[in-house]
Amino acid sequence: xxxxxxxxxxxxxxxxxxxxxxxxxxxxxxxxxxxxxxxxxxxxxxxxxxxxxxxxxxxxxxxxxxxxxxxxxxxxxxxxxxxxxxxxxxxxxxxxxxxxxxxxxxxxxxxxxxxxxxxxxxxxxxxxxxxxxxxxxxxxxxxxxxxxxxxxxxxxxxxxxxxxxxxxxxxxxxxxxxxxxxxxxxxxxxxxxxxxxxxxxxxxxxxxxxxxxxxxxxxxxxxxxxxxxxxxxxxxxxxxxxxxxxxxxxxxxxxxxxxxxxxxxxxxxxxxxxxxxxxxxxxxxxxxxxxxxxxxxxxxxxxxxxxxxxxxxxxxxxxxxxxxxxxxxxxxxxxxxxxxxxxxxxxxxxxxxxxxxxxxxxxxxxxxxxxxxxxxxxxxxxxxxxxxxxxxxxxxxxxxxxxxxxxxxxxxxxxxxxxx
Amino acid sequence: xxxxxxxxxxxxxxxxxxxxxxxxxxxxxxxxxxxxxxxxxxxxxxxxxxxxxxxxxxxxxxxxxxxxxxxxxxxxxxxxxxxxxxxxxxxxxxxxxxxxxxxxxxxxxxxxxxxxxxxxxxxxxxxxxxxxxxxxxxxxxxxxxxxxxxxxxxxxxxxxxxxxxxxxxxxxxxxxxxxxxxxxxxxxxxxxxxxxxxxxxxxxxxxxxxxxxxxxxxxxxxxxxxxxxxxxxxxxxxxxxxxxxxxxxxxxxxxxxxxxxxxxxxxxxxxxxxxxxxxxxxxxxxxxxxxxxxxxxxxxxxxxxxxxxxxxxxxxxxxxxxxxxxxxxxxxxxxxxxxxxxxxxxxxxxxxxxxxxxxxxxxxxxxxxxxxxxxxxxxxxxxxxxxxxxxxxxxxxx
Numbered sequence: 172x173x174x175x176x177x178x179x180x181x182x183x184x185x186x187x188x189x190x191x192x193x194x195x196x197x198x199x200x201x202x203x204x205x206x207x208x209x210x211x212x213x214x215x216x217x218x219x220x221x222x223x224x225x226x227x228x229x230x231x232x233x234x235x236x237x238x239x240x241x242x243x244x245x246x247x248x249x250x251x252x253x254x255x256x257x258x259x260x261x262x263x264x265x266x267x268x269x270x271x272x273x274x275x276x277x278x279x280x281x282x283x284x285x286x287x288x289x290x291x292x293x294x295x296x297x298x299x300x301x302x303x304x305x306x307x308x309x310x311x312x313x314x315x316x317x318x319x320x321x322x323x324x325x326x327x328x329x330x331x332x333x334x335x336x337x338x339x340x341x342x343x344x345x346x347x348x349x350x351x352x353x354x355x356x357x358x359x360x361x362x363x364x365x366x367x368x369x370x371x372x373x374x375x376x377x378x379x380x381x382x383x384x385x386x387x388x389x390x391x392x393x394x395x396x397x398x399x400x401x402x403x404x405x406x407x408x409x410x411x412x413x414x415x416x417x418x419x420x421x422x423x424x425x426x427x428x429x430x431x432x433x434x435x436x437x438x439x440x441x442x443x444x445x446x447x448x449x450x451x452x453x454x455x456x457x458x459x460x461x462x463x464x465x466x467x468x469x470x471x472x473x474x475x476x477x478x479x480x481x482x483x484x485x486x487x488x489x490x491x492x493x494x495x496x497x498x499x500x501x502x503x504x505x506x507x508x509x510x511x512x513x514x515x516x517x518x519x520x521x522x523x524x525x526x527x528x529x530x531x532x533x534x535x536x537x538x539x540x541x542x543x544x545x546x547x548x549x550x551x552x553x554x555x556x557x558x559x560x561x562x563x564x565x566x567x568x569x570x571x572x573x574x575x576x577x578x579x580x581x582x583x584x585x586x587x588x589x590x591x
Numbered sequence: 592x593x594x595x596x597x598x599x600x601x602x603x604x605x606x607x608x609x610x611x612x613x614x615x616x617x618x619x620x621x622x623x624x625x626x627x628x629x630x631x632x633x634x635x636x637x638x639x640x641x642x643x644x645x646x647x648x649x650x651x652x653x654x655x656x657x658x659x660x661x662x663x664x665x666x667x668x669x670x671x672x673x674x675x676x677x678x679x680x681x682x683x684x685x686x687x688x689x690x691x692x693x694x695x696x697x698x699x700x701x702x703x704x705x706x707x708x709x710x711x712x713x714x715x716x717x718x719x720x721x722x723x724x725x726x727x728x729x730x731x732x733x734x735x736x737x738x739x740x741x742x743x744x745x746x747x748x749x750x751x752x753x754x755x756x757x758x759x760x761x762x763x764x765x766x767x768x769x770x771x772x773x774x775x776x777x778x779x780x781x782x783x784x785x786x787x788x789x790x791x792x793x794x795x796x797x798x799x800x801x802x803x804x805x806x807x808x809x810x811x812x813x814x815x816x817x818x819x820x821x822x823x824x825x826x827x828x829x830x831x832x833x834x835x836x837x838x839x840x841x842x843x844x845x846x847x848x849x850x851x852x853x854x855x856x857x858x859x860x861x862x863x864x865x866x867x868x869x870x871x872x873x874x875x876x877x878x879x880x881x882x883x884x885x886x887x888x889x890x891x892x893x894x895x896x897x898x899x900x901x902x903x904x905x906x907x908x909x910x911x912x913x914x915x916x917x918x919x920x921x922x923x924x925x926x927x928x929x930x931x932x933x934x935x936x937x938x939x940x941x942x943x944x945x946x947x948x949x950x951x952x953x954x955x956x957x958x959x960x961x962x963x964x965x966x967x968x969x970x971x972x973x974x975x976x977x978x979x980x981x982x983x984x985x986x987x988x989x
């Protein structure tokens with residue numbers, strides 16, 4: 172084959188390779204960008220919102236229990252009569268209002284999670300379960316209140332049933348949401364991986380082709396540099412480097428978001444669930460008037476908090492973990508007193524539960540929420556960094572590869588021209 | 592205020608608050624004190640490196656920090672002096688925040704510049720909410736505020752700042768009724784009494800719309816200011832407006848004019864703030880402060896670091912310092928308002944004497960029954976209506 176014919180063939184092969192490389196790079200960039208955006212817009216908000224739903228539900232339950240216990244027999248002037256609106260407003264107002272506010276917030280957060288989920292059927296089913304369970308929970312609480320105001324003993328059973336709804340319906344649904352969210356995050360992290368590898372491989376082959384061509388031309392012409400071909404090579408190398416950099420950066424950011432943020436979120440939310448279950452047990456103790464050791468649950472929470480502290484990787488996270496530990500210790504001390512007195516001094520235990528136990532549980536719950544919030548920020552920052560890392564890839568790759576194609580044609584045409 | 596006045600005020604606060612605790616249920620319908628308190632954590636003086644930025648400027652209300660007999664906030668042994676010696680932080684203290692209307696507008700101007708004029712401002716909670724919701728508040732440097740755990744949990748659940756990550760309460764107070772029993776034939780027990788035609792021109796309402804409307808909602812509309820409805824708030828406002836038009840009320844009460852209006856006899860009863868009433872005891876020990884039978888409004892002023900503040904770390908150190916129960920107790924003794932800091936009651940009891948008597952004050956440490964009768968205005972869903980009521984209320988009586 173003559174040199175011009177070989178050059179024409181090389182021109183064709185290189186242009187095809189550059190075109191396919193451009194297509195694959197663009198596709199990889201788009202897939203990465205879409206996945207990162209989906210994480211930022213859907214997966215991350217859904218995961219974060221799920222924890223907030225649980226936090227609000229825990230708070231609503233605690234306040235409802237406190238309200239329930241504030242309407243004791245001693246506050247009812249006429250046990251068989253309904254309290255006047257005025258008296259009712261006074262008796263359980265503070266806790267009742269806190270319960271209503273927390274319930275509203277749980278509902279709003281649930282709706283936001285629904286809106287964030289996207290097209291994940293299982294997650295949609297789980298959040299619907301949560302919303303349905305909230306309706307059931309609310310119904311039980313209202314029934315408990317109505318019976319309580321009439322001093323009907325079944326009131327306590329309704330409150331127990333409400334607490335059970337959280338454990339039997341909401342808890343599992345939250346777990347499903349967390350699992351689905353974690354799996355979705357992993358899928359999004361891997362999205363575009365095969366296309367990326369293919370693009371990278373083709374990019375390397377294209378660079379190799381360009382270098383071989385230039386080596387061949389240099390031997391024949393004794394001119395080392397064909398400037399347009401050098402430009403083309405630099406462009407292709409730049410796109411290869413861009414792909415490697417973007418992929419590495421994106422993967423690293425998502426891994427950091429997952430390890431430093433999401434894992435910490437999941438750990439903290441499990442801790443939150445444990446603390447809530449502890450409070451539920453205490454509530455039931457006060458209602459039932461029995462004495463039962465909560466030491467095992469408390470010790471489990473102790474180790475959870477210790478894990479959180481040891482896993483903190485910033486001064487702010489450590490401060491949040493320390494604050495949680497202090498509020499937990501206060502609440503635990505109060506809970507121990509209530510727990511040991513519940514059997515022999517029900518009214519006193521109920522009063523301390525309402526006046527100190529519930530506020531201190533609120534303090535713990537919100538301290539957990541604060542710790543979660545810091546983790547959420549870290550998670551969100553990682554997700555945003557991943558999005559930023561790949562946003563410009565399609566545009567830059569296409570621009571550089573167009574330049575590479577044009578330069579290749581010019582470079583080969585220059586050499587071909589010398590034969591004419 | 593003269594040196595003598597400051598010294599008298601110190602005594603009057605203690606006498607007022609001590610007298611309240613002795614009176615117990617009489618004037619306020621209060622039971623035994625059993626306020627929420629908890630163990631607290633004092634913080635060892637940590638060597639926080641502020642990078643040379645160990646000064647800050649703070650804007651606060653008047654009479655809201657302990658001062659010496661000559662009115663100097665930097666007096667030896669005072670909060671600011673102790674802060675300087677213990678934490679090496681100097682505060683340029685400006686007690687110039689006048690109100691949540693024009694005063695707040697001035698505050699906004701001062702923090703709109705870069706960097707803001709102040710590193711800490713102390714508006715009332717609903718104005719603080721506005722700063723937080725419009726991203727004009729800095730996140731608190733929690734890592735510099737270990738005493739953040741001493742925030743009373745009651746203040747942690749505000750929907751606009753759950754967990755107090757953007758603000759830390761400074762002081763809380765009660766809006767109730769102040770009156771001179773000698774000037775009335777019958778005992779005043781309710782805000783309804785202030786609307787009696789026989790008292791026309793002799794009574795005043797407080798300058799804050801939310802507190803006045805909230806109190807009237809409690810008294811007349813069977814409403815709940817902690818979950819106010821537009822209908823209830825509007826009805827309460829209409830009642831107030833009608834009363835103003837028929838000259839029922841005198842000038843509105845703010846921090847600066849209560850003493851003059853009561854002292855000169857222009858009015859004999861008013862809605863007023865609990866801590867301010869205690870100031871009057873120096874000259875008018877006969878005055879009574881009442882939590883009406885239908886309930887009263889509770890509010891709190893809160894510390895916010897404006898976004899972009901130049902001395903965030905120093906501000907954090909200050910907040911941590913004043914949330915140490917011993918330092919918070921010193922401030923409480925002086926200002927006479929409810930402290931949002933856990934452990935203050937115990938700190939006062941440890942001091943003994945007058946301080947221990949203050950620890951029993953139902954005004955500073957309301958028991959559960961009293962707290963159940965205190966309402967915090969939670970804001971209307973209709974923000975436009977709320978702003979309109981604010982503007983209209985500010986014009987009443989002009």
